[in-house]
Ligand SMILES: NC(=O)C1=CN([C@@H]2O[C@H](COP(=O)(O)OP(=O)(O)OC[C@H]3O[C@@H](n4cnc5c(N)ncnc54)[C@H](OP(=O)(O)O)[C@@H]3O)[C@@H](O)[C@H]2O)C=CC1
């Protein structure tokens with residue numbers, strides 16, 4: 001059995017990690033940490049986890065083969081030294097996802113620049129072989145995962161794209177914030193980040209496309225939809241072929257139907273699963289490609305992808321503990 005510890009288990013990503021790891025046949029959870037809930041049973045913070053025999057601890061001296069860092073960005077680089085020698089690390093923050101130059105442009109100064117190159121960018125569909133050998137894995141951002149998966153087949157052919165993102169409230173984490181209380185957050189179509197969203201950095205690094213994000217907060221609890229626009233002379237048949245590369249991928253589905261209730265990706269139909277759904281259309285009159293990418297930010301955009309990375313890094317079947325269909329209706 002793999003002994004796994006979750007640092008930041010009281011947050012939304014931490015809670016999802018514990019839920020997935022508790023159902024994983026090859027994992028034993030050795031520690032779930034929280035500074036604020038030390039000693040409490042896990043269901044006092046995550047009521048959905050009632051029945052699990054786990055208590056939060058604030059003691060970071062535990063035995064683990066893999067440590068998941070589910071802490072805010074800027075925090076992982078402060079605490080990482082405690083684990084680097086003793087376990088594989090899967091960091092869900094943004095601290096080790098991009099090169100130092102990109103990091104400085106989007107986030108500021110880095111406290112551990114010497115470690116950045118030691119990390120593998122944990123997007124299995126692109127970096128599977130490096131992940132197999134990795135000790136340190138930087139799990140991608142949720143928005144970045146959706147956009148990179150859709151854009152990657154165009155790498156080297158385009159240099160710019162406009163990206164419209166609609167994101168759910170759980171993407172902002174559990175921390176207190178007046179903009180997130182129900183009367184303020186419900187019913188919104190709020191411009192959250194008009195430009196220069198930090199996940200652009202990952203897309204630029206992985207696809208070499210200057211992707212320009214505008215991010216909207218919409219009235220969803222989980223899930224996100226990316227709509228991506230760029231000019232290109234192509235047709236729908238050729239666009240379809242671009243995505244043949246994903247035909248054998250267990251967690252990427254191409255969604256493109258002529259009729260019926262769902263013609264193109266919609267976060268509603270991936271919630272609770274590790275799927276990323278990708279679709280496309282071609283506006284012939286304007287020679288404009290439009291791509292669509294939907295996923296559950298807490299699963300393929302976070303905890304599920306982290307478990308997928310763990311499976312790969314420990315030589316297990318990549319889909320172990322992740323092979324379930326979305327919850328519907330939600
Ligand atoms: N929410 C999402 O959709 C996604 C989030 N991510 C990333 O995952 C990480 C976690 O996100 P999320 O769960 O949403 O955030 P939350 O704010 O919900 O949770 C973060 C947790 O980290 C713990 N924490 C904070 N500071 C420290 C510290 N110095 N030492 C130890 N623990 C600390 C807190 O627990 P306590 O105070 O109890 O110790 C808190 O519960 C972030 O980096 C985020 O960017 C990545 C993909 C998707």
Ligand SMILES: CC(=O)N[C@@H](CCC(=O)OP(=O)(O)O)C(=O)O
Pocket residue numbers: 141143167168169170171172177179180192215216217218
């Ligand atoms: C607080 C807040 O407004 N959150 C946003 C989502 C945040 C997001 O997409 O998160 P990153 O910028 O960390 O990726 C929301 O509620 O929709």
